[in-house]
Amino acid sequence: MNREIERRIETAKRAVTAQTGLLHREFRRAQSSWKHDGTRVTTADLAISEAILRELAAQFPEDQGFSEETEVVNRPMAATARFCWVLDPIDGTNNYAAGIPYCAISLALLEQGIPIYGVVYDLARRTLIDGGPGLGAFDGGEAAHVRADPPQRGSLIGFHSPYDKALVTQAAPIIQEFKIRGLGSSTLHLAYVGIGLLDGVVDHNVRVWDIAAAHAIALGGGAEVHYLKNNPFPLRQFDLQAPRIHYLAGNAAVCTRLKEVLGGAAYT
Numbered sequence: 001m002n003r004e005i006e007r008r009i010e011t012a013k014r015a016v017t018a019q020t021g022l023l024h025r026e027f028r029r030a031q032s033s034w035k036h037d038g039t040r041v042t043t044a045d046l047a048i049s050e051a052i053l054r055e056l057a058a059q060f061p062e063d064q065g066f067s068e069e070t071e072v073v074n075r076p077m078a079a080t081a082r083f084c085w086v087l088d089p090i091d092g093t094n095n096y097a098a099g100i101p102y103c104a105i106s107l108a109l110l111e112q113g114i115p116i117y118g119v120v121y122d123l124a125r126r127t128l129i130d131g132g133p134g135l136g137a138f139d140g141g142e143a144a145h146v147r148a149d150p151p152q153r154g155s156l157i158g159f160h161s162p163y164d165k166a167l168v169t170q171a172a173p174i175i176q177e178f179k180i181r182g183l184g185s186s187t188l189h190l191a192y193v194g195i196g197l198l199d200g201v202v203d204h205n206v207r208v209w210d211i212a213a214a215h216a217i218a219l220g221g222g223a224e225v226h227y228l229k230n231n232p233f234p235l236r237q238f239d240l241q242a243p244r245i246h247y248l249a250g251n252a253a254v255c256t257r258l259k260e261v262l263g264g265a266a267y268t
Helices: 003-017 020-025 043-059 093-098 165-177 186-194 208-220 252-261
Strands: 032-034 040-042 064-067 083-091 104-111 114-122 127-132 136-139 142-144 156-159 179-181 200-206 224-229 245-250
Touching (some): 003 043, 003 083, 003 104, 003 114, 020 043, 040 093, 043 064, 043 083, 083 093, 083 186, 083 208, 104 186, 114 186, 114 208, 127 208, 156 165, 165 200, 186 200, 186 208, 200 208, 200 252, 208 224, 224 252
Parallel strands (some): 064 083, 156 179
Antiparallel strands (some): 032 040, 127 136, 136 142, 200 245, 224 245
């Protein structure tokens, strides 16, 4: 790992960790409102987003920083820098506002549009999860890996009901085949695959900020991530109104079985 990347990883972990006190302090207390797209935002989201992006810009002014809580614009923002950052200040905001602890700060480092490292703070377990392809995955500083078990009826699969009700028919076979966990945080679903807490994940609802950091962590832990629709990488533009991403992840055998259960389509 070259020093440019190493410095960015160190800064990312420091910037995320610096916001955990505020995250816990405002848990269930922060004022919230509803955005134009029907998603929830709290004052804590906005404060964390501003603080982390400010720190990154101060350390690496040549990088681009994108956040879910970026001010709404009518057009996508081009991602042109060698390094850019994708931030979800609180993934699982509905949980956070309601006092349900499955939520996370999610910060991804991308090089040429590809996630190379992710830093996720897991509020429920008070643990920092981080990692990237070729660099490993770490849960609270300890090396972690995707589960090696073959798919079976007892496999734990992270799954959220599809936002698009036309896709509801895909839910039934997943529910029938596996044990389902719907945590309310897409970031944690995928990060948990990378560190071996879940066997796999299927999701039809996510945007790039939900999974960019966890994508890197999952690959670092030895998982595969397969995009069914709207593959966001390499990231060429950041669009708050981008279509929802469909993807699945797990070890190789789990991914093969998930594709079969979903109908055997040839996903990339």
